[in-house]
Amino acid sequence: MNIPTSNTQREHADVAGRFIMGAQSSPVPMLLIDGPACNTILMANSSFLRMSGLDSAQIVGTPLASALAGMMDAKNIAYMTKRLALNQPATWELDSICADGSMIPVCVFDFPLFTAGSPEPQHILSFHEPRKAASPSTPTVAEMRSLYAHTPGFIAMSEGADHRVIFANESYKQYVGKSELEGLTVAEAMPEAVEQGFVSLLDNVFKTGIPFHGKGVPYEFHDTESGEVIRHYSDFVYAPVRDADAKIVGLFCEGYDVTKQKEAEASVTTLQTRVAHASRVNAMGTMATTMAHELNQPLTAILNYATGALRLLDRPDTDTDIIKQAILSIQESGERAASIIRTLRDLTDRRARAHAEFQLKPVIAEALNLVRNSCSVDTQLHADIASGLAVTADRVQIQQVIINLVRNGCDATSGLKEQKVTVAAEVTGNEVVVSVRDTGPGLAAESAQDIFTWVDSSKESGMGLGLSICRTIIETHGGRIWLEDSSTSGSEFRFSLPHNLAELS
Numbered sequence: 001m002n003i004p005t006s007n008t009q010r011e012h013a014d015v016a017g018r019f020i021m022g023a024q025s026s027p028v029p030m031l032l033i034d035g036p037a038c039n040t041i042l043m044a045n046s047s048f049l050r051m052s053g054l055d056s057a058q059i060v061g062t063p064l065a066s067a068l069a070g071m072m073d074a075k076n077i078a079y080m081t082k083r084l085a086l087n088q089p090a091t092w093e094l095d096s097i098c099a100d101g102s103m104i105p106v107c108v109f110d111f112p113l114f115t116a117g118s119p120e121p122q123h124i125l126s127f128h129e130p131r132k133a134a135s136p137s138t139p140t141v142a143e144m145r146s147l148y149a150h151t152p153g154f155i156a157m158s159e160g161a162d163h164r165v166i167f168a169n170e171s172y173k174q175y176v177g178k179s180e181l182e183g184l185t186v187a188e189a190m191p192e193a194v195e196q197g198f199v200s201l202l203d204n205v206f207k208t209g210i211p212f213h214g215k216g217v218p219y220e221f222h223d224t225e226s227g228e229v230i231r232h233y234s235d236f237v238y239a240p241v242r243d244a245d246a247k248i249v250g251l252f253c254e255g256y257d258v259t260k261q262k263e264a265e266a267s268v269t270t271l272q273t274r275v276a277h278a279s280r281v282n283a284m285g286t287m288a289t290t291m292a293h294e295l296n297q298p299l300t301a302i303l304n305y306a307t308g309a310l311r312l313l314d315r316p317d318t319d320t321d322i323i324k325q326a327i328l329s330i331q332e333s334g335e336r337a338a339s340i341i342r343t344l345r346d347l348t349d350r351r352a353r354a355h356a357e358f359q360l361k362p363v364i365a366e367a368l369n370l371v372r373n374s375c376s377v378d379t380q381l382h383a384d385i386a387s388g389l390a391v392t393a394d395r396v397q398i399q400q401v402i403i404n405l406v407r408n409g410c411d412a413t414s415g416l417k418e419q420k421v422t423v424a425a426e427v428t429g430n431e432v433v434v435s436v437r438d439t440g441p442g443l444a445a446e447s448a449q450d451i452f453t454w455v456d457s458s459k460e461s462g463m464g465l466g467l468s469i470c471r472t473i474i475e476t477h478g479g480r481i482w483l484e485d486s487s488t489s490g491s492e493f494r495f496s497l498p499h500n501l502a503e504l505s
Contacts (some may be wrong), residue, residue: 029127031064035120039064039081042122053099057258058307071097081109084123085110096127106454111153111254154234154257157241159250163202165189166250169196177221192221200301205238209248212238214255216262221456233262252369279403298333305330351467355477357392360432361385364423367402379419388427390496391432393477398497401470401481405436405493408467412440412491432499437492443483470495 029051032043041059049056052071059067076094083092096106106129112121142364154172158165163186171177181189186199193199201212206286213236220231236255240248261363262422309326312318361383368381375381390399402423409421418439425434443451452471467481474481474495 010214025191025285027431029194031125033064033123033125035083039084041067047129051098052096083110087121104454107348113410114295143326154255156181156235156253156255157250158253159241161203161204161206163199163251171257173254175234177223190221193219196220201503202238203242205251206248209240209242212240216258218389229268232257232259234258290392296339298337301333302330302337306331312316355392355394357390358395359387360389360391360425360434361387361397362400363395364425364434367399367406368423369404371406371410375421376414376419379410379413379421381410382420382422384422384424386425389427389432393472393497396475401473401495402436404467404470406494409436409438409440409491412438416440427499428496430499431479431496433496435492437490439490442486442488442491 005333029048030043030045031041034040034042038464040061042061044054044056044059048054054067054070065081067401068077068080072094074260079092079094091106093105095103096454097103109126109128111124111126122499154175156168156172158167163188165181165184168181175183176190176193178189180289186202187194190198197370198219201214204210205212215235216233217236218233222231223230224230234255234257236253237251239254241250243249309323309330312323312326363384364385368383372381399498406421406423410419413419413421416439418438422437423434425432426439452467473483474497479495479497484492484494486492
C-alpha cells in the first residue's frame with residue numbers, strides 16, 4: 001500500500017477516501033474501476049451487489065469484462081471498455097440482467113476520479129434505472145449529492161433555459177468563490193459569469209445540444225473577504241441533459257481546477273525568458289569587439305564612397321553613372337550596418353515572440369556571420385543547408401542556439417592546426433536535425449556526462465548557461481538536443497525540431 005507523503009497527496013487521499021465511503025452506503029448501484037489499462041474492479045457497493053445478484057468476492061479484483069459477463073452481452077461490455085479508455089465523464093444506456101433474471105434498461109454514468117501520483121484516473125460507474133418524468137441519463141439531485149459531494153473535480157447541474165442551479169458540489173463552490181448557488185440562476189449567483197461570457201456558452205449548449213469543452217479557461221471573481229480579484233483556471237465540459245423524450249431540460253458541468261498547473265507553467269515560462277535573456281546578454285558581451293569590427297567595415301566604406309563622390313562632383317567632366325554607383329554603394333553599406341545593429345539588438349530583446357515559419361539557410365548564414373569575427377582568423381566556418389528547409393519556431397531563439405554551439409566549436413578548435421566548424425541540416429522522418437561539428441580535441445568523459453546541466457563556467461567571460469539554455473529552448477519547441485559524437489578528432493552536437501518543408505527555391 002502506498003503511503004501519501006506530501007500534503008497534496010494526503011489531501012487527495014482524504015478526498016478519495018471520503019468519496020469511496022460515501023459510495024459504499026449510496027442507494028445507487030456503483031462500481032469503482034481501476035484505470036483503463038487493466039479495468040479491474042476495486043469496489044462494488046451493496047446496491048450494485050443487490051441489483052446484480054453477484055457476491056463481492058466474485059468480482060472485486062477481477063477484470064470488468066469477466067465480472068459483468070453474466071449481466072450484459074459482449075457488445076455492451078466492449079462499448080463500456082471503449083468509453084472508459086477516453087477518461088472523460090460520460091453517460092450511456094444499455095440492457096442489464098438483474099438478480100431476478102429480468103432484463104432492464106439502465107443508464108450508466110461514468111465519472112473519472114483523478115488522484116495524486118496516478119497517471120490514469122480510476123472510474124466511478126453508477127447505474128440508474130429510467131424513471132417517468134425524469135431524465136433517463138441523469139441521477140436525481142439527492143443521488144448526485146450523495147455521489148459527488150466530495151469528489152476532487154467540480155460538478156454542477158442546472159435546469160431550464162435560465163440555467164437555475166439544482167446541484168453544485170463543494171469543489172465547484174470553492175472554484176467559483178460562492179457558497180450559495182442552488183435555487184439561483186447562474187446569472188443571479190455569479191454575475192461575473194455573464195460578463196465573462198460563460199452564460200452565453202451555456203445558452204449555446206442548451207440551444208444546440210452540442211457540448212462545449214474548455215481547456216485552461218480563466219474565471220475571475222471578487223473575494224468577499226479581501227475584496228481582491230481572484231483568477232482561477234479550469235478544464236471543463238458543459239453537456240446537455242435530456243428528458244425521456246430527448247428534449248434538453250438542463251445542463252451538466254464537470255471539470256477540474258488547473259490553476260496551480262497554469263501558475264507553474266507561467267512561472268517556468270517567465271524564468272526561461274529571464275535566463276535566456278541573461279544568456280543572450282552574456283553572449284553579446286563577448287561579441288562587443290565583434291560589433292565594432294563588423295560596423296567598422298561598412299562605415300569605412302560609406303566614408304570612402306562619400307569622399308570619392310564629393311571629389312567627382314568637383315570635376316566638370318564627371319560621369320554621372322560613376323557618382324550614381326558610389327551613392328548606391330553608400331546605400332548598400334548603410335543597409336549592411338543597419339542589418340548588423342538590428343540582428344544584435346534582436347538577440348538581446350527580452351520581449352516574447354510568436355512562433356513563425358522561417359527558412360533555416362539564411363538564419364544559419366546570419367549566425368555564422370555574427371560569430372565569424374569573434375573566432376580566430378584561422379577558423380573556417382562552413383554551412384551545408386538545403387534551400388527550402390523550414391521550421392516553425394522562435395527565429396531568434398533558434399539562432400541563439402546555433403550561435404552558442406558554433407561559438408563553443410570555435411573555442412574548442414582555438415590554437416589547433418585544423419580549425420573548422422561545420423553546420424549541417426537534414427530531414428529525418430518528421431524532424432529537421434541540425435548538426436554542429438568541430439575539429440577540436442573532444443570532451444572529457446566527466447564533462448560529457450553533465451554537458452547540458454548548468455555549472456559554473458570556466459571561461460572568464462562565461463556564465464555556464466550556454467548548453468543548459470540551448471536545451472531549454474529546444475525542448476520548449478518540442479525538440480531535443482544531444483551530443484552525437486565526441487572523440488580526439490572533434491565533437492558533434494545535434495538538435496531536432498518539428499519539420500515544415502517549404503517550396504524549394
